[in-house]
Amino acid sequence: MDLQRFLCRRVALLLLLMPCGLQCMSVHILSEQPVYVIPGSSLVLKARVEQTPQEEISVVTWEREPESGVAPGKETLATCPGRSFKCAGTRPNVHVNMQAQESSLLINKFSSADTGVYAVTVTNQKGAETTGHCIVRMYEEVHQVSLSINVSHSSLVCGEAWGTDPHFSWLHERVAITQTVGTVSKDGTTLSVTMTPFCGHFTCMVSNKLGYSSATYTAAPCETEGRGTTAAVVCLVVLLLLVGGVLAFLLWRRQRHNNRGVRLHEHLDDAI
Structure with a gap:
């Protein structure tokens, strides 16, 4: 008990000596x-x-x-x-x-x-x-955006030097990335490309309150469906022009032959 009282007094004294x-x-x-x-x-x-x-x-x-x-x-x-x-x-x-x-x-x-x-x-x-x-x-503006490719993982990695609070976004052929092209990581820095073949222009845009900057990676050109349709239309037009030209030539020859027959018949009548 004496020891307990002694310790209590010591603790109380220390509390009193503390500034607050x-x-x-x-x-x-x-x-x-x-x-x-x-x-x-x-x-x-x-x-x-x-x-x-x-x-x-x-x-x-x-x-x-x-x-x-x-x-x-x-x-x-x-x-x-x-x-x-x-x-x-x-x-x-x-x-x-x-x-x-x-x-x-x-x-x-x-x-x-x-x-x-x-x-x-x-x-x-x-x-x-x-x-x-x-x-x-x-608060620093966006600086030195870079874009690198990881061929083994079919992915693109976007980096930025020292801008404050950078936000990342991706474009493929100037259009926002869709699931048919690939998926973007949660922090926005990595694009995993799932489309085949791996082609076209991939752009990473980094922005904050003071502006934006971008970098582009160019792969092999894409053979898009639109280009194939355009080529088919051109070929069809050329074919129609050729057929039309042949028909016009045949009609011209036939008309010329008829005209020669008429002139010959008129000449015989005059002779008689």
Whole structure:
């Protein structure tokens, strides 16, 4: 019993010595990570603060530092005294708003210099701090689309260098892929060709919010049904022209022969 009382007193003493006991305030940024921002647009980050009734927000600070951790190091974007809810941004394009349990950061005309790891730190009235982080990157357009063939598996593989959130789509002879041509993988990067023969033009298009790019693989020309029909029509027309020409020639010869017989009969009558 003495040992149990001793341990209980030790635990109680440790809890009292902790800055905020078992119930500390916490803060987290309400965004999926990483956040991608289109150049020239606005970055908006919102942070939610959770606290106990006994705690008060003393200061909220927004900071940014490079994702790689190299110089120039950490930069303070804004500082907000908790009671007044008035925030002072360090740059003209930086704006921070404070509400009861929420803080929002707005950066206008986002550029590559604004990328990095963003941190929001909340300090309570006892000086205890809690921090939430978020990675922010530049939204990149699609670059360097490539198309390769796997002959053994009758498949085409499409790749893209470093574009943000790329979406893949396929065309065969400038028409969307159907089941008669093949099947596309779930991520859209691979086309398994089932049509026989393996022929025609296969195009992979990669797109995102900033545009698209494409690459084309050219196989042997396809002997399509349409081309066969066209050839048959041409042959039929040529045959009809030949038959018509022969008939016209025969009619011309017959008419010429009749005309010679008439002229000969008239000449005999004149002689008599």
